[in-house]
Amino acid sequence: MTDRSADAVQVTDSTGSIAVESWAELAGVRTGDAVELQVTKSADGFVGTSARVWPMTATLPQNVASGDSPYSYLRFRSGEAVELLRTADRAVTVARSYLTDHYFVEANTPQLWRASREYGESELRVTDPADPESGSWLLQSPTLPAMLCAIGGVDRAFQFSRCFRAEPSASPLKAYEFTQLNLAVTFTCVEEQMRLLEGLFEAVNSALGLPSWGRGPFPVLDYDACLRRFGSDTPDYRYGAFPTPVLDGGPFGRPGQRIRALIVPRCTADIAHALRSMADRHLGTETVFQYNSDGAVTLGDVIPGLPLSAPVALVGCAEGERAEAFVRKLAQALYPLITGEQPPAFGPLWIRRQPFLSEEEHEARSHHSKCLFGQRLGPAGELSDSYDLVVNGVELLSGSQNEVEPGQLLKNFAHAGVSDPEEMYGYYLEALRFGAPPLHNTSIGWERFVALLLGVPMRDVMIMPKTGSGQCAVTGLPAKS
Numbered sequence: 001m002t003d004r005s006a007d008a009v010q011v012t013d014s015t016g017s018i019a020v021e022s023w024a025e026l027a028g029v030r031t032g033d034a035v036e037l038q039v040t041k042s043a044d045g046f047v048g049t050s051a052r053v054w055p056m057t058a059t060l061p062q063n064v065a066s067g068d069s070p071y072s073y074l075r076f077r078s079g080e081a082v083e084l085l086r087t088a089d090r091a092v093t094v095a096r097s098y099l100t101d102h103y104f105v106e107a108n109t110p111q112l113w114r115a116s117r118e119y120g121e122s123e124l125r126v127t128d129p130a131d132p133e134s135g136s137w138l139l140q141s142p143t144l145p146a147m148l149c150a151i152g153g154v155d156r157a158f159q160f161s162r163c164f165r166a167e168p169s170a171s172p173l174k175a176y177e178f179t180q181l182n183l184a185v186t187f188t189c190v191e192e193q194m195r196l197l198e199g200l201f202e203a204v205n206s207a208l209g210l211p212s213w214g215r216g217p218f219p220v221l222d223y224d225a226c227l228r229r230f231g232s233d234t235p236d237y238r239y240g241a242f243p244t245p246v247l248d249g250g251p252f253g254r255p256g257q258r259i260r261a262l263i264v265p266r267c268t269a270d271i272a273h274a275l276r277s278m279a280d281r282h283l284g285t286e287t288v289f290q291y292n293s294d295g296a297v298t299l300g301d302v303i304p305g306l307p308l309s310a311p312v313a314l315v316g317c318a319e320g321e322r323a324e325a326f327v328r329k330l331a332q333a334l335y336p337l338i339t340g341e342q343p344p345a346f347g348p349l350w351i352r353r354q355p356f357l358s359e360e361e362h363e364a365r366s367h368h369s370k371c372l373f374g375q376r377l378g379p380a381g382e383l384s385d386s387y388d389l390v391v392n393g394v395e396l397l398s399g400s401q402n403e404v405e406p407g408q409l410l411k412n413f414a415h416a417g418v419s420d421p422e423e424m425y426g427y428y429l430e431a432l433r434f435g436a437p438p439l440h441n442t443s444i445g446w447e448r449f450v451a452l453l454l455g456v457p458m459r460d461v462m463i464m465p466k467t468g469s470g471q472c473a474v475t476g477l478p479a480k481s
Contacts, residue, residue: 011035025051032060032077067459067466070473081460087208088450088461092160094207095181098200099158104183107157109145111164112136115424116144124164138164143373143441144428146184147402151436155186160446176470181444183399186437190387190401193440194218194350197389197397201348210453211345213391220350223383231260231319233354236393238347239331241265241339246319249288259288260323261316262330266338269293272313275330279315282326286317352387353377356415372416373409373441374400381415396449399442406432 009026029035034054064074065081075081096106115123115137123137139145142161149157163180185193198216205212219237226233231246242262249257264275272291279287291313315330317323335343356376374384386400403409406429413421422429451458459465467473 011037025053029053030056032056065460067457068468068473070476072459072464072473084454084456084460085463087454091204091208091450091453092446094204095200098203099183102156102196102199104156104158105154106159107146107149107154108159108161109142109149111139111162113139113145114427116140122166124166140165141180141443142182143184143443144425146182146441147373147439148428148431150184150186150439151431151434154184155437157184158182176466178448179446181446181449183440183442183444185440185442188438188440190352190385190399190440193399193442194220194387197399197442197444205453208453213346213348218348218350218389220352222352223354226349226351233351233388234390234393234395235349236328236331236347237349237390238343238392239328239335240347240349242331242334244327244331247316249318258319259316260319260327261288261314262327264313264315264334264338265310267291267311267313269311271334271337272311275313275315278330279317279326283317288314288316290314346391348389348391350387350389353383354386354388356382356384356412372412373402375403376408376412381411391452394448394452395445396452397442397444399440402439402441404432404436404439 009029026035033056036052036054038050060074060077061069061071063069064071065078066072076085100106112126113136115125116139117123123140126136126138128134139161141163142159146157146159159182161180161182163178165176165178183193195216198213198218201213202215219240221229223233226235229235229243229245231244235244242264244260244262247259247261249255249259264271267275272293276287276289276291279289291311293311316327332343335341356374374386377383377385384400386398388395389397403412409429409432410421413425418424447458447461450461454461464472464474471477
């Protein structure tokens with residue numbers, strides 16, 4: 001890679017950029033050409049001894065950094081793109097070191113397995129050309145083989161595993177490929193795993209020179225409480241001081257309508273006036289607004305159990321993407337006005353005790369719960385002993401305490417609508433019958449984690465990202481026959 005100035009050629013390699021005088025061999029060299037130099041370092045810098053050029057035979061295409069570009073690999077001719085990759089690689093090295101220091105062993109498991117539909121979607125099937133009726137499936141997550149390792153005596157194991165997931169889409173070709181850091185641990189509990197993971201993230205942030213997430217413990221909310229407070233299970237907790245619930249519009253004069261609200265505690269009259277003006281300007285007649293200036297926090301009756309500091313204001317409009325974008329921007333603008341500080345760079349939040357089945361799965365029962373192997377909680381087993389970590393509105397990981405009693409796991413399968421559990425999961429049930437210790441599994445979306453840390457799109461930390469339709473832009477795969 002080269003750049004030409006008036007009297008020298010800048011040649012860039014993995015060690016940085018050096019300037020060399022223009023020899024005859026470099027006459028006509030262009031940015032993007034590959035150049036081999038043999039140089040001698042002297043007190044005055046680098047003295048060239050010979051040069052050789054492998055010129056491009058085609059013009060470098062435009063927009064090579066785009067995830068949809070079939071030439072995305074060429075973006076690494078930019079030093080910035082390579083530096084991002086080096087930083088991502090450093091994060092992997094730090095994570096491996098941290099886990100090894102905590103007595104983990106790296107134990108990669110097979111990628112070809114039986115179908116499990118662990119996350120509710122069908123796996124991608126691989127067939128032997130010599131035997132078209134045969135088949136294996138590419139794993140969505142290595143949970144099951146990792147749990148078998150734990151049952152077999154590997155008490156702390158991790159793996160950076162390639163995962164494959166067929167996603168619902170209008171395009172039948174849509175399939176995603178990604179990397180997951182999976183942890184399988186025995187004789188532990190949810191709280192202990194949370195502390196372990198908080199330490200892992202702190203170690204990576206510190207090594208990369210990034211702002212701390214805090215040394216823990218991170219804030220924790222139950223799933224139901226999170227929905228009541230934020231109207232979402234992926235809130236941006238940097239602005240957690242401003243609840244964003246979805247409410248029945250009845251108390252505000254709109255019976256039967258659902259509204260997305262932003263609640264502003266400790267709201268002065270000046271801020272309330274500005275809020276009302278902004279809402280009227282952006283939302284018009286759709287505006288819902290209420291301000292309690294006399295210290296009577298009547299909104300507590302609307303959202304039971306929500307701690308509020310009077311005076312308090314509520315602003316919002318009918319639920320939808322427009323309302324979500326509006327309240328998000330308001331929260332960002334209000335944070336320094338209300339707190340007198342800038343928002344933190346990262347806002348981690350643990351969300352615990354999720355429903356055993358999602359609402360969609362209750363309605364359609366065609367999908368298995370993502371908590372299918374988790375222990376069940378609650379009087380009727382309606383919850384799972386599971387958790388997610390959400391940072392800045394992005395879900396980074398999921399984990400759970402797994403069920404190890406075969407009879408109870410069979411009940412889980414029946415509740416999830418698994419028609420023949422012995423056929424699909426017989427090998428795992430048999431392993432449990434040999435006797436299993438308490439099992440815990442955590443899965444971290446690694447590219448998503450690194451992209452969040454560096455503040456870049458996820459495609460920037462992947463070598464050859466898939467397009468929006470799930471295809472490989474370089475090869476055009478998967479292709480229809």
